[in-house]
Amino acid sequence: MHIKHTPNIEHTLNIGILAHVDAGKTSLTERLLFETGAIDRLGSVDAGDTQTDTGAIERQRGITVRSAVASFAVGSTQINLIDTPGHADFVAEVERVLGVLDGAVLVLSAVEGVQAHARVLMRTLRELRLPVVLFVNKIDRRGARGDALLADVRRKLAPHLVPMTAVRDLGTPSARALPYALDAEPTFRDRVAEALAETDDALLARVVDGPFPSADELRTALAAQVRAGRVHPVYCGSARSGQGVRALVDGLTELLRPAPTGNGPEPAAATPPRGTVFAVERAASGKKTAYLRLFSGTLAARQRVTLHRHRPDGTRLTHTGQITSLHVVGRPTNGANSPDSTRQLTAGEIGRLTGLTEARVGDRLSDPTGRDDGPRPPHFRAPTLRTLVRPRNAAPGAASRLHAALQRLAEQDPLIHANAEPDGATSVLLYGEVQKEILAATLVNDFGIEAVFEPSRTVRLERPAGTAEAHEEIGRRAPSPSGFWATVGLRVEPTPRNTGIAFRYETELGALPRAFHVAIEETVHTALRTGPHGWAVTDCTVTLTRSGFVGPLSTAGDFRGLTPVVLARALARAGTHVYEPCHAFDVDIPLDALPAVTSCLAALGADIEETAGGTSSWLVKGVIPAGRVRAAELRLPGLTHGEALWWSRPSGDRPVGRDTAAPRSTE
Structure with missing residues (x-):
């Protein structure tokens, strides 16, 4: 990748490019790089030669599967563009990237309008209070919409918008996007003031009672509200022709650049390095490269760092490694010893790190004590399907x-x-x-x-229905009835939802060698992956109530062998209930489709909680089993003449009865 180098970088912005599939997200990324001089030739999704879709699968299918980073500089600001997948099946890839962003560009199609996945993305972005800039692409395509699309955006995505460009010859190959100017256009200044006043009482008083805010005051207020995620600027253009792209670049640098604090930066030495690994690459040789966004402190090559992650069972895994090489994304690579590319990584920047052989996507960088009070990543919804390969x-x-x-x-x-x-x-x-x-x-x-x-x-889970205990003990000169030289007693009790699994001791910690304690605790977490009905057990506390060993006969293997036997008995006595994951859904449908749609959803096991509207369309809300979401998505177009707009998100779970089959049986 050819990067136009600007030596005096003062600010770094990490911007995600998000969209419903086929809205033009990757094409916009390519155009941004070209317009700013980062590359000297435009790639094409159809030709498979774009900068960010580098994998063979991405090139063959024309979709983004893994996040990729590309950079350009405008004046003293460097922008790292993170191109993310648009297909809903890769929403987790998008979610983990959100935790490292300073803002996002949500790409909409002027032809297709507000599509379902764009609504999912916008809701997530707004929940995280990330600044979001909207870019309406494809203004030069036949069927492109203007004011009607903005009305849809206000109704379905975000109510507080500030259109930043005027469009001429909409829907024709000669379509142009002309940026408004606060200084020169009083009408635009009035519109901006009215939009900002909707979320700012002080500004509202100025608009109503005077003195009316100046252009500079409005510019400052607009940037502040955009950074706070309360107002969203809208730029129109075409990634294909380049119309409106320069205005978008100017908007990113002016509206998302951090406001000066007046206190100066905190000395790097005063803050430990904290960051998040959001992407991992492997070369054909097997060499691993980790992409890390740094939130505080500094990093350099040969520095030892501690990374941690949470396992699916809730336990924490920590590993330490040494950075063997470090390249700051966006700096020139003029040879392996380039001072620009191998300098320290500072807060706000993204680094490509090698040497961290255990690094995985989602790992968090903390100080050697394991403390991590830096920015928290978003909560990733768990996959709801399982397959055997x-x-x-x-x-x-x-x-x-x-x-x-x-x-x-x-x-x-x-x-x-x-x-x-x-x-x-x-x-x-x-x-x-x-x-x-x-x-x-x-x-x-x-x-x-x-x-x-x-x-x-569909992946289901089990929760204990009650509290129960079980134990098995060593005889005087014989192993336990199950043939193990170990004594283990366990109590299982339910805990509130979403608390996960906890392991506790009622026995004296020194009563067993440490290796035996570790064997029991690790085996409990492993055994809970398969409950009495064949699904993983969660939301419970397992307490070690009895323990014993005979030296030198007892081994850690005895405790690993006996623990699942005792735990299974305790779970069987407590009983478990099986739960299936659910999605909360909103579906916007034509007026005449309400009876057919509600009947279909009810047949799929949905609980309809609200029906609103009735003037131009119906909005139906409710909860549906996650395993039936795909069926709903496939049936709705035929019931609504293709006009249904479906949006769903994970929303807890509900019991499905104790006779639910184990994972391998037929649904």
């Missing part, structure tokens, strides 16, 4: 190679949770069928492995 070729070692390949892919997407099954298959978690197709293609392209995926199933 087997090699098509049953040759010796094929299953091991497949599992190793899926573990490598889990470094880039930890939420797939690749786990080996007893029969040699590997289970993975998914968000949708497109993600499964991408995994299958990646296994072939990158690892030469043809895999067979079983039909996906």
